[in-house]
Amino acid sequence: MGKFASPAKQAASVMKSVQGKTLSSVGTVRNYEQALTRVAEYAKEQRIDGGLRGLTPEQALLYLEKRGEQVGQKALDMERQAIQCMMQHVTCLLEKSTSLPVIKSEQTQALNSRAYTPEQANLVSQHQSEKHRLATQLAHVCGLRAHELLTLRPREERLPDERPALESKWRGRDGNLYTVEGKGGLVRDVLIPHGLSQKLETLRYATPQHTTDRGIHYISHYAIGGGQAWSNSFSAAANRCLGWSEGAHGLRHSYAQERMHELQSSGLPREQALETVSQEMGHFRPEITEVYLR
Numbered sequence: 001m002g003k004f005a006s007p008a009k010q011a012a013s014v015m016k017s018v019q020g021k022t023l024s025s026v027g028t029v030r031n032y033e034q035a036l037t038r039v040a041e042y043a044k045e046q047r048i049d050g051g052l053r054g055l056t057p058e059q060a061l062l063y064l065e066k067r068g069e070q071v072g073q074k075a076l077d078m079e080r081q082a083i084q085c086m087m088q089h090v091t092c093l094l095e096k097s098t099s100l101p102v103i104k105s106e107q108t109q110a111l112n113s114r115a116y117t118p119e120q121a122n123l124v125s126q127h128q129s130e131k132h133r134l135a136t137q138l139a140h141v142c143g144l145r146a147h148e149l150l151t152l153r154p155r156e157e158r159l160p161d162e163r164p165a166l167e168s169k170w171r172g173r174d175g176n177l178y179t180v181e182g183k184g185g186l187v188r189d190v191l192i193p194h195g196l197s198q199k200l201e202t203l204r205y206a207t208p209q210h211t212t213d214r215g216i217h218y219i220s221h222y223a224i225g226g227g228q229a230w231s232n233s234f235s236a237a238a239n240r241c242l243g244w245s246e247g248a249h250g251l252r253h254s255y256a257q258e259r260m261h262e263l264q265s266s267g268l269p270r271e272q273a274l275e276t277v278s279q280e281m282g283h284f285r286p287e288i289t290e291v292y293l294r
Contacts (some may be wrong), residue, residue, distance in 0.1 A: 061185030
C-alpha cells in the first residue's frame with residue numbers, strides 16, 4: 001500500500017487482508033474499516049512513515065489517549081480493537097497473544113463523575129491507608145489521573161514533552177515541579193505543593209519498582225497508591241464516610257473547578273483561564289476541560 005493512498009483506501013486494504021480469514025462478520029469488517037479510516041487520517045496528519053500500516057503500538061496508544069477526549073468508551077474500544085486486529089494479523093507488530101491495553105475514555109469518565117468539595121476530598125483521604133491517603137491528596141491538588149500517580153518523577157530527572165504553555169500556567173500556586181507520563185507515553189508537568197512534595201520524598205524507593213496496572217507496565221519511584229488499587233480504595237472510603245462515591249476521577253473535576261475559580265478571581269478572562277487549566281490537566285483541547293466544570 002503506497003503511503004500516499006487516501007485514508008479510506010488504506011483502511012480498505014487492511015480489511016481486505018483479514019476479511020473472510022480472520023474476520024467473517026460483515027458488520028465487524030465494516031465497523032473496523034470505518035475505525036481504521038479515522039486512524040489513517042491521524043497517521044496522515046502526524047506524517048507517520050508508512051501511513052496506517054506504519055503505526056506502532058506506542059503511536060497507537062498515544063492516538064487512543066487523544067481520541068479518548070473526543071469519543072465515548074464504546075467508540076474508543078472499537079478503534080482499539082480494529083488497530084489490534086491490524087497489528088496482530090496484517091502488520092504483525094503485535095503477537096497474536098498480545099493485546100493493546102484498554103485506554104479509558106476521558107470523555108466518558110468526565111461525564112460520569114462529579115466534583116468533591118475540598119472538605120469531602122479531605123474526609124475521604126482520612127479514611128484511607130497512608131499510601132492511598134497521600135495519593136488522594138496529590139490527585140486532588142494536582143488533578144492527576146489514577147495511573148499518573150504511578151509515574152511521578154522530579155522534573156530534573158525527566159523533562160516533559162514540548163507542548164504549548166501559557167504564562168498563566170500555575171499562576172497563584174507554589175511548589176515543586178514533577179512530571180507524569182500518560183498511557184500514550186506523553187510526559188507533562190505537574191506542580192506539587194512544598195509540603196506534599198516533602199512527604200512524597202520520604203516515600204521514595206531506594207530502587208524503582210516495576211508495577212502493572214490494567215495491563216500496562218510502569219516503573220514507580222514512590223511508595224504511594226495509584227492505578228486501579230488506589231481508585232478502589234478511594235471509592236470504598238468515600239462510600240464509608242460520605243455514603244456515596246463519584247469515583248476517584250471526581251478529583252479531577254474538583255481540580256478543574258477550583259483552579260478556574262482561582263484564576264478568574266485573579267482577573268484572568270474565562271477563555272484564558274480555561275486554556276490554562278486545560279494545559280495543567282494534560283488535556284489536548286479545552287473543550288474536554290469544559291465538561292469538568294459542570
